[in-house]
Amino acid sequence: MKNLFVTILLIIIVIVLGLKFCFYQVRETESVLITRFGEPVAEKVDPGLYIKWPSPIEKVHRFDSRLQLFEGQMEETTTKGGEPVVVTSYIAWRIAEPQKFFERVSTVNDVQKFLMSQLRNEQNEVIGRHYFSEFINTDPEKINFEGIENELRQSLGSELSDKYGITVAMVGIKKFEINEEVTAEVFNRMKADRNRKTETILGVGNATATKIRTDAESKKTELLAAANARAKAIMGRGDAEAARYYKMLEEDPELAMFLRDIEALKVMLEKDTTIVLGADTQPIGLLKDVPDIAPEKGEKETSAE
Numbered sequence: 001m002k003n004l005f006v007t008i009l010l011i012i013i014v015i016v017l018g019l020k021f022c023f024y025q026v027r028e029t030e031s032v033l034i035t036r037f038g039e040p041v042a043e044k045v046d047p048g049l050y051i052k053w054p055s056p057i058e059k060v061h062r063f064d065s066r067l068q069l070f071e072g073q074m075e076e077t078t079t080k081g082g083e084p085v086v087v088t089s090y091i092a093w094r095i096a097e098p099q100k101f102f103e104r105v106s107t108v109n110d111v112q113k114f115l116m117s118q119l120r121n122e123q124n125e126v127i128g129r130h131y132f133s134e135f136i137n138t139d140p141e142k143i144n145f146e147g148i149e150n151e152l153r154q155s156l157g158s159e160l161s162d163k164y165g166i167t168v169a170m171v172g173i174k175k176f177e178i179n180e181e182v183t184a185e186v187f188n189r190m191k192a193d194r195n196r197k198t199e200t201i202l203g204v205g206n207a208t209a210t211k212i213r214t215d216a217e218s219k220k221t222e223l224l225a226a227a228n229a230r231a232k233a234i235m236g237r238g239d240a241e242a243a244r245y246y247k248m249l250e251e252d253p254e255l256a257m258f259l260r261d262i263e264a265l266k267v268m269l270e271k272d273t274t275i276v277l278g279a280d281t282q283p284i285g286l287l288k289d290v291p292d293i294a295p296e297k298g299e300k301e302t303s304a305e
Contacts, residue, residue: 021054033061033098043098056276061102063095067169068108070115074175083125083132083185088175089123089142091115097165104164118156119248126152135176149173 026032026044034042034057044050045065052058071090078084084129095101107109124147134144153171160166249256266273279288 017048018054023049023051024060025049029064030064031063031065031095031098033063035059035061035102035298040099040102044099045297061098063098063101064108065095067092067094070112070119071174072116072119072123074177075123076118077127079127079132080129081131083178085127085135086128086134086175086177087123089171089173091119091168093160093166096161096167097167100165111164113238115160118159120149122152123161124156126155138193141232145173165175183272223276 010216024032026047026049028047031038032046032050034044034052036278041058052060069090069092072088074086074088076084076086101111105114130144130148133142134148137143149172152173154170156171157168160168201239225253245256245260279285
């Protein structure tokens with residue numbers, strides 16, 4: 001009985017050791033490369049349980065397939081216009097092809113050294129193709145940070161993917177600095193640009209104001225001329241009318257006043273007008289009684305003759 005128990009225990013141990021040495025698991029967060037006597041024979045990127053020859057015939061090399069962040073050092077470079085700038089960039093990357101990564105880089109520590117070198121070279125090259133005004137500008141529409149980062153990502157992505165099996169998910173510029181000397185030059189340039197824009201705006205405003213004043217003055221002269229002409233015409237008609245009434249008044253004052261009242265009544269009743277006046281009020285009194293206007297003395301004598 002004791003021998004049977006020992007035999008079963010040995011069988012279980014052999015099975016467990018066999019499972020341990022002949023099976024391996026690939027987790028969600030990793031990818032695996034299998035080498036046989038040091039030569040890559042298979043790579044697994046999908047999670048699951050797989051079989052292999054026991055070690056040392058085949059070995060399992062595991063790699064972290066999650067997105068990793070690498071931040072470069074502050075590097076001084078120059079823009080297309082020659083302005084010195086200090087830039088710090090970063091890369092978000094992951095291992096996409098374990099075999100290519102194993103053959104060219106092998107470990108994550110090695111890849112960080114390589115990424116630093118590649119990032120420095122590509123960063124200097126891409127920034128050197130753009131002017132300083134594309135990074136810092138008073139006009140937000142002229143800033144091209146996003147386009148420059150995309151250009152840097154495409155340049156690094158193709159290089160790292162083809163040679164090292166690394167996928168670049170994102171490349172960004174974390175810091176963009178300039179030294180004090182360049183800062184003073186930049187601020188002076190920005191100040192000059194602002195002054196130039198201010199002068200332009202003031203020039204346009206003054207030209208517009210001058211045009212408005214000229215138009216207003218011309219309109220004023222035109223209106224005054226028209227008003228004076230109209231006033232002279234009215235005064236001429238008034239003088240003619242007054243002369244007529246003066247003549248009538250000299251010939252027969254009472255008849256002249258009568259005609260004036262008739263004319264005023266005619267004007268007042270020309271439209272739909274409601275007037276409340278006393279019955280004896282002139283010229284309403286004309287509707288009540290016809291005035292007794294006696295002929296002048298000269299007229300009587302002429303009539304008698």
